Amino acid sequence: MRNVVFFDGICHLCNGFVDAVIIRDKQHSYLFAPLQGTTAEELLPEKDRTDLNSVVYYEAGKLYYRSAAILKILSGLGGIYKLAVIGWIIPGPLRDILYNLIAKNRYAWFGQRDFCRLPTKEERSYLLE
Numbered sequence: 001m002r003n004v005v006f007f008d009g010i011c012h013l014c015n016g017f018v019d020a021v022i023i024r025d026k027q028h029s030y031l032f033a034p035l036q037g038t039t040a041e042e043l044l045p046e047k048d049r050t051d052l053n054s055v056v057y058y059e060a061g062k063l064y065y066r067s068a069a070i071l072k073i074l075s076g077l078g079g080i081y082k083l084a085v086i087g088w089i090i091p092g093p094l095r096d097i098l099y100n101l102i103a104k105n106r107y108a109w110f111g112q113r114d115f116c117r118l119p120t121k122e123e124r125s126y127l128l129e
Contacts, residue, residue, distance in 0.1 A: 002031050004128065005073055006044065006056040009034030013102070013110040014055065022126055024077050033128040053103040066103075067095035 005021065007014040018032050033039035035056065040049050048056050048063070057069035064072050067087070074084035087095065102109075 003029055003060075003076070004031045004033055004039065004043065004058040005069075006033050006035050006040050006048070006058065008052040008106075009036050010112045011052070011106055011110070012112060013106045016110075017055070021073060021077065024079075024081065025126075027078070028126070029076055030073065030126070031128055032126055037129045039128040053100070066092075067099045068092060070099070071095075 005018065007018055009015070021030060022032070035044070035049050035052055040056075043058060044056060044063070048054075048065075054065045055069045055073075057064040057072050059072065071084050071087045074081045
């Protein structure tokens with residue numbers, strides 16, 4: 001299985017992140033699946049599918065959560081985004097304080113959808129169910 005980014009399918013912020021990564025993923029390195037979908041059900045433990053407060057990144061059989069997932073995804077895009085590796089200097093618990101603050105308030109600040117995003121024709125090769 002290729003690298004998979006699992007995201008909250010009804011979160012506007014999460015969907016915006018997915019859109020931004022798709023645009024910048026010139027190597028087509030990532031696939032995307034909502035935490036509420038069947039791919040998540042197959043690959044993730046139940047607790048990861050019910051706690052929607054974290055982006056979950058699957059790479060080579062290993063799972064990354066919260067800020068670690070974001071840093072892995074961004075640095076994997078190459079180019080200027082490789083600079084995201086600098087974020088690893090900050091200890092994970094400190095990085096996750098900011099991540100958790102945003103995750104806790106994301107619906108209030110950015111809104112939510114009534115249903116998971118539907119892929120455009122161009123995005124179908126990126127998005128899993």
